[in-house]
Amino acid sequence: MTWLITGGAGFIGAHVVRAMAGAGERVVVYDDLSTGDVSRVPDDVPFVKASTLDRGSLRTALDEHRVTGVVHLAAKKQVAESVARPLHYYEENVHGLQNLLGAAVDHGVRDFLFSSSAAVYGMPDVTLVTEDTPCAPINPYGETKLAGEWMVRAAGHAHGMATASLRYFNVAGAADVQLADTGVFNLIPMVFEKLTEGEAPVIFGDDYATEDGTCVRDFIHVVDIASAHLAAARTLATRAPGTDLTVNIGRGEGVSVRQMIDLIGDVTGYGPAATPTTAPRRPGDPARVVASADRIRTELDWSARHDVRSMVESAWEGWCGRHPGARR
Template sequence: MAWLITGGAGFIGAHVVRAMREAGEPVVVFDDLSTGDRSRLPADVPFVRGTTLDADHLRRTMQEFSVRGIVHLAAKKQVAESVARPLYYYRENVQGLQSLLDASVDSGVRAFLFSSSAAVYGMPDVELVAEDTPCAPINPYGETKLAGEWMVRAAGCAHGIATASMRYFNVAGTATPGLADTGVFNLVPMVFEKLTEGAAPVVFGDDYDTADGTCVRDFIHVEDIASAHLAAALALMDRGPGTDLTVNIGRGEGVSVREMIDLIGEVTGYGPEAAPVAAARRAGDPARVVASADRIHRELGWSARHDVREMVASAWEGWCRRHPHARRPAG
């Protein structure tokens, strides 16, 4: 049997491919390359280009490679874009998932892992967000992820597929420079971009009810995200039909935006140049979102291994590799 990894040429997907291959699990990547990059994949990994909206193409792929497990990572994931284009997000993230589940049922898939998000929680007013914290997404992206969890769970129950929904928090870092995130949508690459342009990093709101006035988040290394997927995939195959897991993937430690920017200045050598400027709050940003990681440790024996400094250092190495001529810190 093989694992089909949708979105496997993406930033997170390529790390999941790497982790599963190192564990001896055969994988096939299915990706439309809208944001993915095939060069992230080893040459001997089977690759199929296609969209999850095409159920027939998915069925043929599953049959050709004897797929019995799915890791579904392919999705649109930009919050602001989801607000501007909600129907596009529902089509890609929900209708695409339905097509994939249809093909999975027809092809006898035994295990299905769904890439979810902390966005399903919305703006939780709790110190640590546990899996039983009420879900109240505040944007279409989060809504599509919550709807996806419902669909995966229902299909698994009806058709005897072991299922898991993996709720990521703030992903950063890279395993190798070649697998680094090429987008500039998350805090760490956004700060890198500003610093290498000679501009000050920006914090959106410095008047929150937190220790330093900036938002507090749970940052998790992408290698830890990948190892959590591997642990869940093996557990689903071992436990079989009737298994349904919903787990947070986080470290359970909060780091403020200002603390993270200070650390970036230290690790990269920009020092005082990394002092941020404040801008207005962004609509919908909660003051604090930090995971409780108790359930995933209890259910899968998994814990995060990498700290925030490792995330920044590895991401910076990847950034420098991709931008060899960008401005570097003085001295």
């Protein structure tokens, strides 16, 4: 079987490529390099530089590499940008997916694995978010992911593809320095940036109805995300055509923003310098979003292996690899 992995030169995608190729799966990377880095792609893995908006390149790649399965990770994913540029996000995330599904159907692809997000849930008022929790996204990014799930499921049912949607929670860490996240959009790298610039980290709101007043999130190591993709891909190969699976990828354990900043201070050696300042709440930040990980354990025989400290330690190694003066 040969898997086309879109977005395979990105932060998460490169980890998925490494996990699947390392397990003996044949993979081909398809990436427009708008945010990806081709140096993350192993030398022995075929690489196609093109966009999912390019139907001709999609069809050529599927044909030339005799692709039988697709792992679709390519997408725009910044919430604030999606609010400012909603049409761009719908074009890239929804229309790009439509092109890919059309090419996959025409080519006779049997298995299709879609990278979704916990953003589809919006602001769930529950202790643990299950896959049956109502979806009510609150920004265009989340909307495009939910629309993508609907499209994947409908195409699978209509055209006999086995499909799956994986809803990521808060991804962190790195397998090694080369694959580290280069963006500064999530909590951990945002705190790293503040500390290495001699500034205090910022907590947005400390008056939530949580144990310490700060938001609680479910952090998942990117290496675990990658292993979940491998498990899902192999499970799809055993499923009947037209079947669909939707699962959360999380640890099922909440960590508050304040707890995470304290841990970062300990891991990095910045200690008291990591004492945060408090700013007003950001609009749309739910108090608590923690995954129920029961279904993925049952359906894929998978569970996360890495704890939060290992996420921070590996992310810090990646950060220091790009910022040599960061260490104390």
